[in-house]
Amino acid sequence: MDSCEKRVLLTLIVPVMNEEESISPFMAAINDKLEGLAAELEILFIDDGSTDSTIQQIEKAATNDERIRYLKLSRNFGKEAAMTAGLDHAQGDAIVPIDVDLQDPPELIHDFLRLWQEGYDTVYGVRATRLDDGRRKRASAGLFYRVFNRLSHTTIPPNAGDYRLMSRRVVDAIKQMPERNRFMKGMFAWPGYSSIGVEYDRPARYAGFTKWNYWKLWNFALDGLTSFSTWPLRIWSYIGGGIALLSLIYMLSIILRTMVFGIEWPGYASIMSAVLFFGAIQLISIGVLGEYIGRLYIETKGRPIYVLEKKN
Incomplete structure (x- = not known):
């Protein structure tokens, strides 16, 4: 050398x-x-x-x-x-x-x-x-x-x-x-x-x-994951597919119960649980999309x- x-x-x-x-x-x-x-x-x-x-x-x-x-x-x-x-x-x-x-x-x-x-x-x-x-x-x-x-x-x-x-x-x-x-x-x-x-x-x-507190370290880790991996985006495809499959199974079970036992009136608790669960999933997935979109916005401006x- x-x-x-x-x-x-x-x-x-x-x-x-x-x-x-x-x-x-x-x-x-x-x-x-x-x-x-x-x-x-x-x-x-x-x-x-x-x-x-x-x-x-x-x-x-x-x-x-x-x-x-x-x-x-x-x-x-x-x-x-x-x-x-x-x-x-x-x-x-x-x-x-x-x-x-x-x-x-x-x-x-x-x-x-x-x-x-x-x-x-x-x-x-x-x-x-x-x-x-x-x-x-x-x-x-x-x-x-x-x-x-x-x-x-x-x-x-x-x-x-x-x-x-x-x-x-x-x-x-x-x-x-x-x-x-x-x-x-x-x-x-x-x-x-x-x-x-x-x-x-x-x-x-x-x-x-040190200038690094836990909040700065968390954001630093988030920058690392979003800069070198698309898995936080891709995983929502799998989560969405899994939830869709569970929803289909649940829908089929309701149809079968209705055919066998007649019409049932769903309760307030089950409706609210489903609404809150799917609402939370949607908000989390929108937040992940927002992280990537925000980084794209910063990159496209091209500032030094x-x-x-x-x-x-």
């Missing part, structure tokens, strides 16, 4: 929002843990609409370290858009998205780089432990991976986050995907190519607090995924 014969450029993509306390510790950890790295390093911060002094801290760090570049988005577009901006502007032969809170151990990049040089296009981190996650969050994450991989043709490795090394050809393939509703875990896996996982223990955050305010 050519990357073994020359010194390659490795880009770290670091999306941040209101992380003023984390910039200095992150750079200290990078300098300490990546000393002797077998690659030139580019550190690309993407400020996703911070309202504190995050961008000032990045600019200060950049004046003392020529490896640092930064992009400032005009407002908060979300982490997926910030990572997209990073992929668009990364110059490296290999690219590593990494969190600034040090939950992604920088020292793992040595293993990432070695495996990439052995021929793997994607080397992803697999969380052996999630010390800062509660039991409910771990259980819901496990359920999401199982459901997603059953319903989608694109397989996401369980417990693999955004922390990974990707070759330039993987990144170039991702850059050809223009959708506005971006589920990066699925997009990272979609190009295929050879991949391998590396286990690591995920520590607690060094500073600050992000807007840059400044960069260096």
Whole structure:
């Protein structure tokens, strides 16, 4: 491989929002843990609409370290858009998205780089432990991976986050995907190519607090399922067919009872139960259709995924 014969450029993509306390510790950890790295390093911060002094801290760090570049988005577009901006502007032969809170151990990049040089296009981190996650969050994450991989043709490795090394050809393939509703875990896996996982223990955050509450995680999971699977739409064909079959059986039973025992007057409870049940089914199916139609509406407008305010 050519990357073994020359010194390659490795880009770290670091999306941040209101992380003023984390910039200095992150750079200290990078300098300490990546000393002797077998690659030139580019550190690309993407400020996703911070309202504190995050961008000032990045600019200060950049004046003392020529490896640092930064992009400032005009407002908060979300982490997926910030990572997209990073992929668009990364110059490296290999690219590593990494969190600034040090939950992604920088020292793992040595293993990432070695495996990439052995021929793997994607080397992803697999969380052996999630010390800062509660039991409910771990259980819901496990359920999401199982459901997603059953319903989608694109397989996401369980417990693999955004922390990974990707070759330039993987990144170039991702850059050809223009959708506005971006589920990066699925997009990272979609190009295929050879991949391998590396286990690591995920520590607690060094500073600050997580921006992901349960509501945001639910919407994130919903984006993932609707972006990479049509099963939520297709399943209603099966549900409709099943209900139609049950209705036909019930109708035949009423006809037979009427022929044998004469006319019966149905009760109020049975009518209301049927009306409420079928009404609920219709509302749920309309809601699923609405989710897809809403995403089609967003895509057809063709707005940019992000807007840059400044960069260096």
